[in-house]
Amino acid sequence: MADSQPITLQTFDVIPPSSTWVGTVRKFARTKPLGAFSFVVILVMVFVALFGQWLAPYSYDDIDIPNRLISPSLTYPAGTDAQGRDQFSRLIYGANTSVLIGFGTVIVSGLIATTIGIISGYKAGLFDVIVQRVVDIWQAFPGLIFVIFVVAIFGASRVTLIFTMGLLFSAGASRLVRGATMAISSEAYIEAARSLGATDLRIWLQHVLPNVVPVIIISMTVQVGGAILLESSLSFLGFGTPPPFPSWGRMLNDAQSHMTSAPYLAVFPGLAIALAVYAFNMFGDALRDVLDPRLRGSR
Amino acid sequence: MTKYAIRRSLLVIPTLIGVTMVIFMAVRFLPGDVIDQIAGDFGAASPEFRQALLKYYSLDRSIPQQYITWMGDIARGDLGTSIISGRSVGGEVVQRLPATFQLGLMAMIIGLAIGIPVGVLASVKQDTRTDYVARSISITLLAIPHFWLALLTITYGFILFRWTPPIRYQPLWVDPISSFQTLWVPAIILSGSLGAIVMRLTRSTMLEVLRQDYVRTARAKGLAERLVLRRHAARNAMIPVVTVIGLQVPNLIGGTVILESIFSIPGMGSYLFYSIQMRDYPVVQGVVLLSAFAVIMSNLIVDLSYSLIDPRIRYSGR
């Protein structure tokens, strides 16, 4: 996310060309304080996810039954669960699950959506009609049910979840990309390129893609939040990432039987999920305000 | 426009046929089958027994044959009979649909009632404190997992207020008060994320509209700000409304399982979920088909109404 930001900003000339990378960030922070805050939250989350094993005081599966169900304290900042595992460490490792699944899902979704959206939007005609009916069928399946189907067939693993959820999310995103592609395809310079004999592939990559990138980025950012939420629902239902590696949704599930006597077990993972989803959505919104071509010049 | 409407409507048919094929195959791709769920490990341990049961339910015939039989039943309006319970799928759907429909409608009304005004406000006051607060609240609602909120509500609802929902759902026409008592909390929980989506859609639509030349002209003509807003906001608010209806249908069928179970709502979500677990082919096929039908129809309505609502959207040639 951090890398793509300046590129896309330059594409749209939202920021005066003279401004530097740092200046861009500074301006973003000033005009979009919530977006900037969310971006910081995301950075922290990614950092924790990457370096969790060095940050966590314990391993995620260190059981210590004599020290079970201890309320949050200095030794155990988020308390211990019914098996005496340090919740704080598990929250840290859980970030890894969420980040991996969140980003993995949107990468898969983004790739599929971009390919389908651009080709379908550019080709138009019968090809587009057929592709759109397939997308219709795809969208007609209830999402959670779709994932449960696939997990039942291929077994629950992070990879299965990433690909399934990516596939699921790509249907909606492909519509957005298609819409943007259709708008661009009628522009004069595309016509010009075509009449100069440029191949379709060349036009897609050189002219269409750069222009739909903002749409993709915005939808991907928001989808990270959606993926994290969906993974937690699935884990809660018992279809998510398999143990022993923790996931926030499963921590919530485990917390249920002690919800009234040890509410902290349910509070921290719940907050973690909420904060993560909030951050991705808020950041996505801020990006939309800055990047969406339709909102260009709105400032 | 009419030509477009007809063409767009006709496309529903191949889509639906595609859906039936996909569902039919998908259910059968699931590992394990309905016989395992009837006879468990006993069936797994005795191949003859399995075979006899497969024959009894005509599951020993080829998949195309089974598909044709199913399509024939569908064409006659018969959704079939559950292999597990022996009860008619159609009858069960009729019993369960009202609860799901009512929950969806209530959630939608609450979501729209909150989302649209907040969205308009946030767009008019873009990048002010009002905008931030309004969006923060609605996105927070979107960010909190439903199941977590539901669990907290059912647990702490009693601890703090001695509140417990009615023991069972009563259809609206049997006992309207009890019916609302069951559904108001899950509807609010469900409306949280819906309201957030509506809010964001309204905000971005409004932001776009407010830049349009005709709005600028209206303002320049000296029309009162409120009048401008009312006229254009009203019309443009319809887009999020119809979009959300389209989004809501699959969510109601597939996404409310946990809410239904926590608040004892005999809805479609738990029916489908249970039937998938049991590999109850006729039920899964029937319910997913109905849900897909609803989604496709609502997409159709959304598409058609876009062109009505927003005259700038043209559908020539495509």
Next chain:
Amino acid sequence: MGESSYWTAARGQVSRRRMLTSMGATGIGLAGAALIGCGGGGGSPQATTTIAKSGGIAPAPQATSAAEKPKSGGTFRMARLNDPPTIDPMGNLSADSKSFSGVVYSRLLAYKAGPGLPAINFDTQMDAAASVEVPDPSRYVVKLNPKVKFTAPLNRAMTSADVKYSYERLIGKAPGSKPGPDAGVVEAVEAVNTPDANTIEFKLKRKYGAFPGAVLADARSGQIVPVETGTAFNPAEKMIGTGPFIFEQYRPGALGSWKRNPDWHLGADKPYFEKLEQNIIKDQAAQLSQFLGGNIDVIASLSPADIQRAQAAIKGVQVIENPVGNTRYIVFSKEDLATGPVKDVRVRRAISMAIDRDQMLDAAFDLPELKKLGITPTYHWDTFIPHSHEGYWLDPKKDMSADNAAAFKKNIAEATKLLAAAGFANGFSMEWHWTRGYARPYQVHGELISQMLKDIKIDFKTVLDDYSSVFIPQTFVGKFKGAALISYTLGETGNFVEAPFTPGLPRNVSGIDDADLNKLIKTYSEAASVAERQKLMKDMQELATKTMYYVPIPQAPSYQGAQPNMRGVAEYRSQGHAASVEQIPWWWRA
């Protein structure tokens, strides 16, 4: 009540988020018991002796032990976590189905329940039968109680034809009926003859002492439907029987309701309740909320935190302990037992010794929290039978021979030595199969076992099986690699060793064929006296510990709650599929 006491057996197998993680899980989990009829033997010796001695008549229990006089009337409101897959008693082997229909369809015999009787006992008493005679151990002659009548619209007495029809429907031989999933329970029956309208003769393929308790009283095989089933009414939508309650309606996902059968053959004043409701509330937290709000009368599976809340919210709430009725093992696949590291008994013993059973109980069953509430749970180290089978169970802490007892105690040093001696000083790794389909304790066990084995460098790599599509159809019947965590609810004591250790039986997932064990099992099934059986069962536990083909994991009881004005819940408990008939007629509200 069907649910809570039913789960005395299955308790702890039922997931907290049962409906969601594993629909029908519980029922099929119990399918573990589906084949117990096969091998014969085992069983409750008392049942046989009572019947033989008194000509089969054991009087139905009267009233409760309390000095209060039972009050009639009222609606008894239960809650259950699952819809029954079907209300047809022969349609599915799920326990939910059996207990739903169990209050409508009588059985010839019922399990004994009442003051002073343990919840886990397979003693029988008369239900639809008036007497059971045993001319020889392979022939059972049952006379029907003439007072047994099918309710409206049939309005007629039960005849031997109904019993024969029910048997045929169970095995899928009745016209239009499908092969019955519970056919295995009656596998020992060769023929059912009806000499006259009032007499039924069960001819068995072999001597089968436990037949009354294991087949006639069991709700899987014993429920008697009228011959009009499927013609006069659709058994998937309606139930017409002879039991204590008359079926009113079933709204899936919401409610099943019944009214009192005024002509029930077991008493004019019973059942005491005017109406019976089974509310389908698929979430434990929601059930608790309804219980605390006074909307349901009893509730199953209370956690310590739940008990604390119930005690705070309801003055005088009754908390009743339900004993463990099942066994839980680490099992090894056939291949691994034949060729893998676990082929060596020292390795299996080391695995058992790496497990801290007390810690396992604490973590999975919240024992410290229970004790804080002043509750003293009854728990022990289960062996190859649950500790609740009193007289049969051998206490590894007290009664077992020293060498075998050592295998139950955590001893990392000794375990490491054993592994080294077997040539696995650096450990090894194998797949570790378990599922989300069962309740929290099972899942805690699944996680803890792989953690504890790390201490002896054995790496159990968790493979989480999908319950419906992998665990039941494959792992549970032995089609897996490595090790698996499996629970068996096998009913009568004898079955607990017979089913998992007899070569060729489906419960013997590891393909165990041990000459010494086989011999003991055979002797046991032929043994006539209780004392002899109890002694043999103890020998068997010693031998099973010595060979350690399965590694037993202990369990602790669960708790059910009842509103303060409920009577009979603590006294009338019963074991078995659909114990409703044994209990609900005798329960009442003060």
